[in-house]
Amino acid sequence: MQKEITFKACYVKGAGDVSIEEKTLTYNSSEEVLVKVTRGGVCGSDIHYYLHGGPGDIRVQHPMVLGHEVIGVMITDDERNGTKVAINPSRPCNECEFCLNGQSNQCLNMRFLGSAMVVPHVDGGFCQYVAVRPEQCIPYDSQAADDVMAFSEPLAVAINAINRAGSLLGKKVLVTGAGPIGSLLIAACRAAGASEIVASDLVVRNRELAEQMGADSSFDPSGDDLSCYCAAKGYFDVSFEASGAIPAVQKNIEMTRPRGTMVLVGMPGGMVELPLTRFLVKEICLVGSFRFTDEYITAVRWLENGTVDPRPLLTRVMPYTEIVEALELAADKTKALKVQLSFG
Amino acid sequence: MQKEITFKACYVKGAGDVSIEEKTLTYNSSEEVLVKVTRGGVCGSDIHYYLHGGPGDIRVQHPMVLGHEVIGVMITDDERNGTKVAINPSRPCNECEFCLNGQSNQCLNMRFLGSAMVVPHVDGGFCQYVAVRPEQCIPYDSQAADDVMAFSEPLAVAINAINRAGSLLGKKVLVTGAGPIGSLLIAACRAAGASEIVASDLVVRNRELAEQMGADSSFDPSGDDLSCYCAAKGYFDVSFEASGAIPAVQKNIEMTRPRGTMVLVGMPGGMVELPLTRFLVKEICLVGSFRFTDEYITAVRWLENGTVDPRPLLTRVMPYTEIVEALELAADKTKALKVQLSFG
């Protein structure tokens, strides 16, 4: 049955052009469920839409609602009404070869909340209501804090990165870049049984946060002596690159042991120069990690039961009406890690 | 018991400086076995020693005997005397963490025939006799042809590359670069159950050879339309890069399917620019392949029983006394694929 609802939404129309507008949503209540959004986390890609009109080579072609790290409350006519849910922003087709092979994050027809990758774009979740497929709604304990549960999406990204590396049990792990994703990765590596976790970040505050999130130690890649991690062909069984910084990718080749694994999570823009012969000789495995599939459910469970506590990463919660201020704050890496919007 | 023998050997002393000299070898007959060398294949690294004094950043520090693709006949006092053997050039320490983990090709104390990677260098096998550990000698059927068996080492390199990719059974495979290693890879992919093998090379003769060695089809990367291999995010389950050409590495990212595997076998010198974000988003796995471990034995068996027939790749057999002419010929990619030296 077709239904319609009108509400406020945070639109991006181009670089530097973000504003609150009314949106009228039409949805099919037999296929989709309405969720009243309560909280949303600002992601790096939201910042790119605001600053540059889009991340990487992507640019918005028409006004689009931002946001994909959102949680809310189901609005239904049945017993699900009022259930608190984390919203998986992925809506794969479930019919392409990737969907039929457990790789729905590679779906050829993916509709991901708040993404301009396809045209017309898919509106995001920085608004008062969204309509999604029921399986996108992951219910969670009503006692769990919104502050915490709104980290479900970035934690899912971190867990997918770990799954790309295989078992971490007893492994020595390096995480370069201790921003929101890197810090969640550290906590997730701890939860996955890594025996030693070393973090790297240029910023002292991030290194401190990294240790708070579970790193055994941390270093400053611009100044500290890393020879101990390069000796005997490399120290780490697995390295995760979450900074997007090109020197980090290069240096990780030295610090990762032969036949070890390097996972790329942070997106370095443009072309990246790599010492491929060194890489080849060590037979390292470099693997990309993009979004997530079932990891979203694990993320919700881990936040709900306290396996991962993301609160040290939360800089501030602001009302959605201050979306521009929130984006400005989130863009300032010296001041902010994660900024959330409330839609209460 | 210490023994001594004097014979002729092909020495490299620096760039452009290769000559036949006498060598006196002292060996411990209780630990090593003497092998009379019969045939040796000229490898790309031998050419680099001749042209530049060494491959990559390596330069010979003192005169060194060239060669590591050698076969011969055991010279012993016991029943092994006269046995034809392929000589595995790898002599790992069997004590380091890599050796104790089935990764002896990454041995921290490897002594590989004809390599200036360590100082003092390890003399190679382009000479009349070598003394090696008994387990380096892989006996083969005395009916097998020297022409064929001298391909054991490069075929082992190819098989290691396949093992790095996991099972190829039923997979669509791309091999870029159809020189000696690439062509052997094609034959080995066929023997490993790949369902479709496509080869790429700039040179028409190499593409023809590739199809002779088992490729279903081939293309010219400089001119042919590759859009069919780039559609739907990429066609190939596994791609092997055996040309060392940087554009090949870059292009393979487009032609390899999401969550597919790219194996690097050819060494691109220096820094290589890669579109890492594209790579990341497709979650491709890029893995280096270096030398081999037990694959040497499989290579010997496959050549012995005809699973792989490398003879189309053999350009010419020359007496070792013509080492300089052989190196010149092998260095001319328009004329030669594999050149062998006979030590009869």
Place this chain on the structure above:
Amino acid sequence: MQKEITFKACYVKGAGDVSIEEKTLTYNSSEEVLVKVTRGGVCGSDIHYYLHGGPGDIRVQHPMVLGHEVIGVMITDDERNGTKVAINPSRPCNECEFCLNGQSNQCLNMRFLGSAMVVPHVDGGFCQYVAVRPEQCIPYDSQAADDVMAFSEPLAVAINAINRAGSLLGKKVLVTGAGPIGSLLIAACRAAGASEIVASDLVVRNRELAEQMGADSSFDPSGDDLSCYCAAKGYFDVSFEASGAIPAVQKNIEMTRPRGTMVLVGMPGGMVELPLTRFLVKEICLVGSFRFTDEYITAVRWLENGTVDPRPLLTRVMPYTEIVEALELAADKTKALKVQLSFG
């Protein structure tokens, strides 16, 4: 659009009760495609339906058309008309968790040709026409022989068994039971790069066939000395059990090396006694293999291009009107391996 067609079909109604009857098929031509059946192979389960009313604990509840190893010619109104196709008997739902995870052979709602596993049963392909989903039709070269292509289904079973074991490249492999599946497994192991294949069967003719299909050697498990395969904790990297004989499963635990893999393909009825402590101490991996997914396509390609030649296994081709005689012949293991029915 609903269409209807009436033709002859081989029905089983219970133990010992198989006969030719008329069948009227109604199908939806917008979702299904009609195939005129040309050839069908008699499988062990067909024999069980005939002899006992069904395999294992399954019994037919109502008349059902037998057969799932069938090939035919597409009958359509478009350019596909006349195309020769092998018919994949699997029709998964493409919606359950297994289908969405690349494991459609475990589909919770599978409809497999000629199977009484679900009620009402799914009619099989031993009849003049079948209507199947287009993706169940795998076209093949019109020059390929029916004798050969009708082996697509059992070869797919064999290839799935190999995929359950991981890469066989360079591995030492044992296949116990050299009936139709075991013999195809031997050929498939050869095509997958196994370095040594040893076959086992009680019947001398089967051992000879096994060697003809690619085994390096064979033994008689009832008489031959197997101590060479049991020494040093076990000789084989991978063993495939295709006889369904309980002593074979038990003995394979002795002949498989520690941390090796045992694949079960043959179904031993009832409870099977295993020396589990011995199994545990050797840390063997025992894995079941059931039907296939994409392996069906690989099977069609391998038969089409001659990678596997199954003709030594074909005992006789009989007209479908002699279905009872064909089942009787196929049931006599001393006389027959594979019996095929022609529907010309």
Place this chain on the structure above:
Amino acid sequence: MQKEITFKACYVKGAGDVSIEEKTLTYNSSEEVLVKVTRGGVCGSDIHYYLHGGPGDIRVQHPMVLGHEVIGVMITDDERNGTKVAINPSRPCNECEFCLNGQSNQCLNMRFLGSAMVVPHVDGGFCQYVAVRPEQCIPYDSQAADDVMAFSEPLAVAINAINRAGSLLGKKVLVTGAGPIGSLLIAACRAAGASEIVASDLVVRNRELAEQMGADSSFDPSGDDLSCYCAAKGYFDVSFEASGAIPAVQKNIEMTRPRGTMVLVGMPGGMVELPLTRFLVKEICLVGSFRFTDEYITAVRWLENGTVDPRPLLTRVMPYTEIVEALELAADKTKALKVQLSFG
């Protein structure tokens, strides 16, 4: 340099025949290091030596010192003197094919403390001093409690079982049998990132302990309704069998999902009847787990840093002079989980 020392040791001479005797130990101080034993845990196999003369089919052929779960203090002439260490009871040859392949727990020449598997037997660690290879000594923080660190060996057994299953991250896990190994497995599964852990045990106290050690829930296999775990072909991604009870192995086949993994840790004696056709059809992977390799180091780290707290499992610490009483207590499953001996 040969050294000699005489001290008290707990000998087993046959079924029911355990006593304290003097032992004179000769060791080579250039290859071995002397450790003064402080604490030792009584294992199920120690109980079997006491009750039956040995576990399984093994029987002591001559007096042997019991014990392999021991910790102590290094006695050396250098700076290591006084270091607290957990003693890895495994002494592999480091030369056989298994040792050279990262599978030293399958070493063909293993010398494992307190084991009658080889003749002459290897004396164990229930004595005042042992001489072991330096790499068998894993130093730990001197603040860590003996009560805790003496669980290193059984925890290593548990971690090896997890490694046999691959990554547990986000997986639903069943552990049947919540004795000392099963309970440590539960804690280790938690530390390895399992999303849900269900324990099974016949004894209510063990089920309570299981939940204390990290299980989300538990059931009584003799009475509780398990249909929820058997629906849709099975609930658990991975099941660990740690009871050695045959019905548990059988039932786990029903509760493990298709293509899931079952790990055997508990040793069921004699022949075990399994419904192999059911197992085959679900394509389950059954894998044995025996002892450990590098997992010993992870176990020491996890106990040292509190990742796993085994203290709920410790029933009592008794002086080694009460070895018989300790064995009697440990043998009474209604009263005891883990009993330790002190050698202070």
